[in-house]
Amino acid sequence: MLEQNFCECLFFTATRLKKVAAKIAEDELKLLGMSPSYVYVLLGVKFKPGITQKELCEELHLKPSTITRLIDKLVMNGLVERRAEGKLSHIYLTKDGEEIQENIQKYRVKLHDRYKEILGKEEYDLLAKITNDSAKILESK
The missing domain is CATH 1.10.10.10 (Winged helix-like DNA-binding domain superfamily/Winged helix DNA-binding domain)
Known part of the structure; x- marks a missing residue:
């Protein structure tokens, strides 16, 4: 119910997105x-x-x-x-850090694929671009 009052707030929605995206990342990367x-x-x-x-x-x-x-x-x-x-x-x-890079890359691709599966590729690409561009603008102020 409170969400209806906060859904137009950038802070609230960005924090919510961060938590949801982090949970998915933790789940996808836990095998590492x-x-x-x-x-x-x-x-x-x-x-x-x-x-x-x-x-x-x-x-x-x-x-x-x-x-x-x-x-x-x-x-x-x-x-x-x-x-x-x-x-x-x-x-x-x-040497050990170098050796796990292949697995890191594999799971990183798997993570991005999971986001794309959930959101759709176009929505994922758009969300990543808008989020990154917005962060740059906000940081410059």
Whole structure:
């Protein structure tokens, strides 16, 4: 009943969408044994070897404390390593981190296919574009 009063509110609908999309992502990625946040950190490190924690924060739109916690766990699990280069710490995939990239990609495609199955490809593509474009506009203000 309250939903009727809030459905035109961007904050309410975006939060609801985030929760629903996150639940689907967690379900699709659970066979990897890690949450979507870990998967996207590993992808960030794969796409930009030597990325700094600050850069990961900016790229993934996560707080520094969250990135530190995620990287600490990935280091403990032997999937990434930190290398000090001057004052900065750079993050690299380990051999084990490289080896799971094929599975990560497979489950990432499976996740996107699941969203497309539920929403339809055109709706999925449109929603992703509008959401991304809107976020960029809101961030610039």
